[in-house]
Amino acid sequence: MGFTVYIILVPIVMFLFLSLGSKWLKPRTAGIIGTAGMAVSTLLSYFTAYRYFFVEGQQNGVYAKITAFTAEWLRFGDKLHIDMGVLLDPISVMMLVVITTVSLMVHLYSLGYMKGEVGFQRYFGLLSLFSFSMLGLVVATNIFQMYIFWELVGASSYLLIGFYYTKPTAVAASKKAFIVTRFADLGFLIGILILSFNTGTFDFGLLTADNASLAVTTMSGGSFLGLSAATWAMSLLFMGAAGKSAMFPLHIWLPDAMEGPTPVSALIHAATMVVAGVFLVARMFPLYVFAAPDVLTLITYVGAFTALFAAVIAITQTDIKRVLAFSTISQIAYMMVALGVSGMGGHAGEGYTASMFHLFTHAFFKALLFLGAGAVIHAVHSNEMENMGGLRKYMPVTHITFLIACLAISGIPPFSGFFSKDEILSAAFQHDKFIFAVLWVVAGLTAFYMFRLYYRIFWGAERRYDKHPHEAPAVMYVPLIVLAALTCVCGMLPFSKFVSSDGAPFSAGINWGIASASVLVGIAGIAVATWFYKKASDRPARAAAKWAGFWDAASHKFYMDEVWQFVTKKIIFRCVSRPIAWFDRHVIDGTMNALGTMTEKASETIEPVQSGKVQTYALVFVFSVLIITVGVFLL
Amino acid sequence: MIPMEHYLIVSSIMFFVGVYGFITRKNLLAVLISIELILNSVEINFSVFNRYLYPEHMEGMFFSLFGIAISAAETAVAIAIIINVYRLANNIDVRHIDKLKH
Amino acid sequence: MNILSVLVIIPLAMLLALLVSRNRAYVRTVVTVGFGLVLAAAVAVAVVFLQERAVSSEAMLLTSSTVWYAPLNIHYAVGVDGISVLMILLSSVVAITGVFSAWNMERDFFVWYCLLAIGVFGYFISLDLFTMFLFYEVALIPMFLLIGVWGNGKKEYAAMKLTLMLMAGSAFLLTGILGIYFTAGGTTMNIMELSQMSIPMNHQYWIFSLVFIGFGVLGALFPFHTWSPDGHAAAPTSVSMLHAGVLMKLGGYGCFRVAIFLMPQAAHELSWIFLILTGISVVYGAYGAVLQTDLKYINAYSSVSHCGLVLFAILMLSRTAMTGAVLQMLSHGLMTALFFSLIGVIYSRTHTRDIREMGGLMKVMPFASVCYVVAGFASLGLPGLSGFVSEMTIFVGSFEHTDTFRRVLTILATTSIVVTAVYILRTVGKVLFGPVLNPDHLKLGDAHWYERFSAVALILCIAAIGIWPSGVQHVIYESLQPVMEQINLF
């Protein structure tokens, strides 16, 4: 299936074309070319999916890893080498579909949303760059290729968040996003170093084959600080994943990243890039299970905590994009938990399937939510809930699609979220009741904050709008409709037939007990939200006042930004950088200068000897002769 | 016969007196005279060594002769320069010729 | 005549030609044509080298040797391996881009510039310790005037400091070279022949230290790097480019070619000391850059960090790490030249390098700004650009060691890439993004065509290495064979 390589090449060609030609291209032309390029990639992806899942993928009833393309890129020494290639397996093909679909929708949507913006060509160029990076990431044949595209994804995300580069907040947000993920990537890199050093390969095929026996045999020993090499490596890899997927405590960049254009948020910070961490863990899953199971526990707990933490914060936010951002964090944490509680093979691997399933469904409905939010913002020119309300009359399409997405994320059947969430809950239930309980609560909270959002945008009292809000143009609402349709139907896919931890299809039925529990809690959440927010009232304010302390803390995101601010500004900058800069200028440089000054001083000190008086000279002469004579005799 | 050591003692005293004089005298002429003392002590040494230790050759004596001649030339040049110094600076205090220093 | 000598003869001819007239057009013609020829010669050398390499297994190719000072066995001996060829290519690229960045400079500037080029090319082609040292000093001394006359700010202080510190390094080096020559028997100064001889171990210790420090000063080895911030800040654009881009590589190249190659045993035993120093350089340089406010200071500290990584990798004594070191030399050479040329573009328009006084330049000079962002990405190691390739090769190579000390050091060194991101993005954010702070800046123009030329040429090279590294990597890797044989003796 060598053609798959074009899925990746088309966007990069688009990027080069659009960015180099931006001066000569009309904005509209550039947008259309970019979108067309993406459409090509999308079609190719669909074709790939078809070929893979229905024609070529299965070998002996198991979905195999097919290396569709590979070429050596860089060699390190005799053993290690980085290849660039295309690896097809269920999750990468699934990701191809998700990424291209969402990306295409975002491209389309952006044609309308970004109309008239300065740098329209640049915007589409960067979207292509991002798509390229993300696609390269998911089809990576080896961990280093993944790392390479991982970095590229980070960079294109940086550029897109900072698209409005004249806005200081956007610049700060983009910087923060890049640096936080970069910091996490450091873990990823060191993890790769440890992993490759021990196993002697970067290749996913070798690393994950035979229940990761390679890693198990080479890495279980060699402890450092009491932990085995495998534990170190896999924890560090998870650190990278956590950074990209905004797990606590590395989540702080994601809410700020909402400074970027909304379609970008939809593409990068909801559907694709942020799930890269989940994808990484899924990709390395056999190693986690067999070589470092304790790290899986870590993942579970970090995930569960993040899910709850982000959900609580989401309740208090007033910026609609930030609500969605925290919701994203929470939902990705869900996926992480699902991976954490999963085992390998068959039903034990249900969590794995569930995680991927949720990734799949979440991509669509979250993209839909963001795009819908974008349409709203487009209409009212504000992100704040304060400035919205009663918009359902003005924006019917947006309203309906948004509602569908809200229902999906709340886990209400028959929308897609219900199916994937149910599967996660059931996997968690089988693994650990406590985790299940947490997730269950989070499900309720999710429903609550989503409907809080929904009501505050579309219901409640109408604000006085400067300009009459109006429905988005067709180029914007068509993607909404497409995504809404997908949200409605994609839950019905027999996902476990395609994606499973060991490649062998199995059927995961719906656990009705758990399903009903989750639906109940979802409905409860919706009901509470309806009570609070459907009509404008002082109920929310009173409730907030009741738990003022907690509410305050939550709305300040539990001061995590401040903590990080403290660590970076106060500790790193003030206690490391400033002293080093000072040390360098004064101590090191001072020493070097002091050598010069000392020489000068010495010169100054001996100057009077040269008094200009002949007799002094003679005296020195005679004394020197005498001293030398004595010295020679003494020797 | 006077022992050789006596000559050497005298010449050493002359030498060091000359050195001392060179270092302490104020008058340039006195300084010049001190130099003559040093040179003369050397000439005594040469003569004495020749006469007492190596009487078969005349090297030491010749050296003394040349030394005397050269010191005369030296004095001539020195006095010429001292006169010039006097003309320009109006004194011949050796301590005052210290314009060039450091 | 040996093709390699052409690389020295062209700049020499240029220098003589420049003495003829001060006419600006004439000067421009001479230097552009001349350095164009140098570039062509460098490419020709590379091509010939590749052809020769296909049929020869010699460590050094295109060699020739002429007796110069017979009593001391000094020869004018030249020859190249893959590493020198790459260094020559790098130098010629940076040299010609430097010419374009110094488009409006007067004749005398280019006279010294040519002298510098003579030194640089002579150094890289030399196989004889004496001639190598000679060219090394030839390359250093023009810096004094180039910075002192055409620099800005504290130029006199900086020029003096830079020259003296580098010359102090070369004083160390001179003693070390004499030590090598005489302790190895006093029969040859040829590096390849010397490598076959053994230097007594008790001498190796001090000679290695002297030579490594001597070259290390130029390679910005902690704590001998302090000439770098002042020197770069004061130097005119193209001098900074050539200095950081090429001259600092002389240090790394020398450490590798002389210190490690001739004294592998001492390298083994003393590497831990210098690894600590270079490790400090790497991290310290990066942290030092974080709070600087002068664009050139940021870049100078960044160079300390990046060049420290070169020495760090060389000292790891593993083939992969050394490959990475050479890649890093190339990469740093190109990207730092790019940085300095862009800083020059910015400075020549805003007349300030203080990042607090600038902002939003992206709007005003988009071309320069975009190039700056690319340079920044190269510096922080973005895949697809050269910095990533070299850094990853170094990290993977350094991590090949089984001992905890080196691995922990490697991990510490990797942290620098995060800090690098911090200072690069801080700079980019402050200078290029955000609103335009100074209303006067709104009137500024973008880069001129000659400035664009140098930026684009450098970016192309950076991207070429970043996208297709294996060609370069292969050449380096092959060329390391003799060194590895030396090292593996112990």
Place this chain on the structure above:
Amino acid sequence: MDFSNFLMMHQELGLLAIFLILIVFDIFAGETPVMKWFRPLAVFLLAVHTVAGFFVVEDGTAFGGMYVTNDLTVLMKNILNIGTLVVFLQAGEWLRKEDKGIREGEFYVITAATLFGMYLMISAGNFMLLYIGIETASLPAACLAAYKKHQEKSAEAGAKYILMTAFSSGIMMFGLSYLYGATGTMYFEDMQSLITMTPMTVLGFVFFFAGLAFKISLVPFHMWAPDVYEGSPTPTTAYLSVVSKAAAVFVLMLTLHHVFGGMEKVWYYLMWVITVVTIVVGNLFAIRQNDIKRFFAYSSISQAGYIMLGVLHGSEMGLSATVYFILVYLFSNLAAFGVITSVENRTGRTEIAAYNGLYKTNPKLALVMMLAVFSLAGIPPLGGFFSKFFIFASAAEQGDYILVFIATVNTVISLYYYLRIVKAMFINEPAADMGEVMRTDVYNKASLVLCVAGMLLVGVVSGVYDYIDAIGF
């Protein structure tokens, strides 16, 4: 005693002839217009003499071993000839400018006389002849120092020089008398075999060495040098700092190992310490100088220290390197003094500040000066680089790496003060009163061209060193 002995001494005889011709010309030309031919004549004669020195070489001794000539002494004399020739070229302009009452011709005559003394020093095979040579070289030099007879500084320099030189020669003679007393001979050949380590010989040697060190201006016997160099007329300074110093170094080279080889234990450490001290002290003083002549005095003191590096070990290589070093030093220093003379003739100033912006007002002079100081600092591709390298190599060959290290580190300090000059010329802005472009006369130009060619070629063309090395020891 036959006629061939005189042929052997053709250099001395030639110089004597020049001396006589010049003195007669000077006397009879007086102040007539014929006098304008004096300078061309002097230069021409010396040039012919210099060139002739390279031909007709015959080894041998005369006067019962008192006079020795061989390839090496001839080479040394040739080097001195070149130096003197350059000084002749440089001096004329100043002499013409000086007010009446100074006889132009005397300068050349006296200089020729001192050169004759140096010949005797070098060719001496006996301490008596050596002593006569030293005195013949230094007494007229005092006249040269005091040559500007209307200037107090010059008189002071002359007085200091004559007093100190007389004092030091007294001390030296005192040492010689002890050596004579201990061995009974004044001949080098005999003394070499008779000398033993007794207190008397040690004392004698130290006193003798002090006298010679005075001439080379090694620390701590150097103190006269800066004062005299500063006060003397610039050509005299050039002559003293190069030719006179070189002659003394040659003598030290010839006697130290030849005569006192048996006492190496005594002088090795002594010289080691003196070498280091000389380099360091010379450098330290040079840093703070504001007068360029005084500055070059100190710089030449530290250069003398480097020279000692080669002399110290007495190896074959060391001695070749020393001769080579002196040759390069001669060109470099004289180039610098040529520039100093020109500037002084135009502006009457010798402070370093007078050189501010020299490159703008007179680029060629500035370039020469830069080459000169770079050569002195040991910067390639100038001769100074090679000579320093060889000198260091000769010390390293003997395993004396510590000395080499100290010396190399000191080159950095010396570079600092040499760069100060370069900085003044190239970086500093010219003072307002230095607006016009200065010109120098054709003789001086020729001298500068000669020196620059020397600095550039002596290094890069390896034949020169090979030649010196082949003459060998």
